[in-house]
Amino acid sequence: MKDRRPPIEAALARFENNLPLLRLLVERVLPGYPGGPRPLVLAGALALYQAALSWIEAEGPFGEAAENAIQPALLALFQPQAIPPVALPPELTPFGDRLDEMVRTLEARGMQPGLMPYYAPLAHASGYGLRPYEEFASPPPGANDGRLWLALSNILRRRWPLILSIVLATDLAVGVLSARAPKTFKATTTINTGIASGQSVSGTAIDWFKAGALMGNLTEMLQSRSVLERTSSKLNLATTPEKLAKRLDVEKVGQTDMMRISATAKTPQEAADLANTHTREFIQFYQQSQGSDARNADAFIAQQVQESAKRLRGAEEKLKAFKSTNVPEAQTTIAVQLAELRAQKGEVERALSAAQSGLSTVEHEIQQLKKDPMFAATVQDAPEVETAGDRLKTLKQNLDDARSLYGDKSPVVKELKNQIARASGTVRSTTAKVAAADPSRAGAAERRIALKVEIAQQQAKLSSLNRAIADLEPKARTASVTDVTYKELQREVALREADYQRLSERASQTRLAANGASVLPITIVDWAEPPIKPENAKTLLKLALGSLMASIFGFVLAYILEARASALSAHELVEARLDQERSA
Incomplete structure (x- = not known):
């Protein structure tokens, strides 16, 4: 039925009916406010009265509007620059005694009611969760009162079926995918680069300070497009050099001048053939390129020798002519x-x-x-x-x-x-x-x-x-x-x-280097043999990682659901308490 009273009178009536809601909301935020209950009560009363004046029936129940108005006003006092109110408007003077009594009641109890944690809803405590202050006060810095572990254990106790179902579903999916994945075989060929006994293109012994750079050059050459194309053509593989490079792996053997070339394929024989063929093609390509470099170096050095001989003869002739015309x-x-x-x-x-x-x-x-x-x-x-x-x-x-x-x-x-x-x-x-x-x-x-x-x-x-x-x-x-x-x-x-x-x-x-077969005496130490077992799919590791990620996701989801359920339960209990007070 529509309220026929004047607006001020109707607003004051709504204000009076919702004073219990004001007290309850002040109790929930009071533990974290250092200024005592009076500024909170005054700020909440002003917000409640303004909401009562501006409310119309078409907006829905006034209880929700009052709560939405009081909570921001109380939270605003927690800002560093907030100024608490000191007086009420004249219209609220008749309620001054009741508001003072509310403040005295909160102060006389010798405790500060706290916000109820989601793991202890209002229904589990008499007087709507009014517990001693020590149960809700923040622990000293660095202390651990066990509330975090209690909250986590409560979530796990109530939501463990959800978390377990997510973990099992994830492990099942990982296991199925691992079982259906195609098996691959890996074969390895070992070569000796001969850097320790090799020579540069000029014929001089290789400096060990440059051995690391030379090893890097050989690694890049093994993975180069030129060698990959030679291997693909030799084996008649219908693949690109980029895809073939993903099936090959090159690594250095410890602190030696040896290298391992590993190849993966769907069958053992294909893996061994790929590793051996790629190694042979690399050695041939290296010998041809380095032999060409040695011949170019030999031609260049020979030209330099001829020019140096001409310069020497010219210098000797100049000295002879000068000596004949001067008597030192x-x-x-x-x-x-x-x-x-x-x-x-x-x-x-x-x-x-x-x-x-x-x-x-x-x-x-x-x-x-x-x-x-x-x-x-x-x-x-x-x-x-x-x-x-x-x-x-x-x-x-x-x-x-x-x-x-x-x-x-x-x-x-x-x-x-x-x-x-x-x-x-x-x-x-x-x-x-x-x-x-x-x-x-x-x-x-x-x-x-x-x-x-x-x-x-x-x-x-x-x-x-x-x-x-x-x-x-x-x-x-x-x-x-x-x-x-x-x-x-x-x-x-x-x-x-x-x-x-x-x-x-x-x-x-x-000249000696150009006449040789290669600059580095690269030799194959171990030829690749067809592997007996397929490459390890690391199923256990995948299952462990899947279980870990699923557990984290399930726990986060359980926390969100628990927090939402706690918030809805608290709102319903507040409404029930207000209904009881109104009926009383």
């Missing part, structure tokens, strides 16, 4: 002479520097003597002293020239020496006379004259040495360039000769 011995003599002249120049420069230093000292001493007015007037400006000094300087220069022309034993040299001795005495006597017989002043003037004479002599020698060095330096540079060129030509001849010897040895090795 004379050039070496020029270098020695230039070194001696430079050494003499160094000695002259050191002597000249010492004389100039002594002259500076004497000049300083004379400057000190010049401070005496009488000495400056009588000695420094006396013409006879200057004349005697110039005479001595001229005689010493003449003596040097005479020595260079006539030698020390010439009468001219002896005469000049006597004149120099007399001139020196004249300088001393004149100086002493002019200096008023002052020994210190006479000695300074005499040393000054002697140092000037020595400086003039050393400068003349230095000039002569510079001219001689300037004449020899161009010749020495030419000799140096010639010597460097000569050594470079000798080095070029040595390099060309070494290159020619190396290529000649390589040519001998590649």
Whole structure:
């Protein structure tokens, strides 16, 4: 019958009738909320009142609408930024005491009702599952209260027929498929690649650092399209190389240079023929390809030997022509002479520097003597002293020239020496006379004259040495360039000769390799024999894997069905409780 009351009055009536539902829903979510029951009661009351105002009969029973409105409002308080309500609208003031009593009741019980797990429905507990809080409180981190294993055991206890039926059906299907699968036979041929005693295409021994790469090359060659096509053509197989490759397996035997070639087929004889034929075709293909490579390498090395011989002859001719037009011995003599002249120049420069230093000292001493007015007037400006000094300087220069022309034993040299001795005495006597017989002043003037004479002599020698060095330096540079060129030509001849010897040895090795049957002495160690038993189908392993996957699938399905049944049961019990309270 349609409610004829005003909307507010009708909404308040619906609100009052569903307060037990509000309390029940608050009890279910309260264990996980840290703020106590009051915010939950207020939020649920607001949501219930808003649902009562907006509900119309065409939407169905109000109980479902109320539950759908209250639950989101309660769950919203669990959000980190949620703000709990603090007051109710004026229309709900008459229900304030009842709501406060609801809050006090929840707080006074000394426990927090929890959400009922699916393994303990409401029907199994008095008071709609109001158990002590310890039964539903979360265990400490890292602790195990056994609830998980209890839930799993309950699911297994109630749903084991379903899980067992799925496992049995899966094992039956796997067994049938394995039994109906065609049997295959596997035969194996073993070969020795001979890498340990083989040679490269150039004829040199194989480097063990490259043995791994060579083994990989052989594996790829065994599975190559060229070898597969040769095998298929030899056996008249109506199949493609790709499908034939799936029937062949190549593996290395441990840490050796041996390999196994396995073939699978529907009959034992076909498997053995396939393994043996494929191995023979591979060996023939390898010998042909490697023999061609060896011949190509031999031709290439022979061409390199000819070119190296031409380069060697050209270098030898260049060295011979250069040696005939240049004389390194004379050039070496020029270098020695230039070194001696430079050494003499160094000695002259050191002597000249010492004389100039002594002259500076004497000049300083004379400057000190010049401070005496009488000495400056009588000695420094006396013409006879200057004349005697110039005479001595001229005689010493003449003596040097005479020595260079006539030698020390010439009468001219002896005469000049006597004149120099007399001139020196004249300088001393004149100086002493002019200096008023002052020994210190006479000695300074005499040393000054002697140092000037020595400086003039050393400068003349230095000039002569510079001219001689300037004449020899161009010749020495030419000799140096010639010597460097000569050594470079000798080095070029040595390099060309070494290159020619190396290529000649390589040519001998590649010629031997080209004349051989193959580079690697590949041999068949064990021929494939027709197998007695078919290849293991691994039925037990397939059954075990099928049982495991079926068990997991069955348990997941049982969990889903159990959770759905628990949810429906809880909803039905809530409706029954509400009906009881309404009737009461």
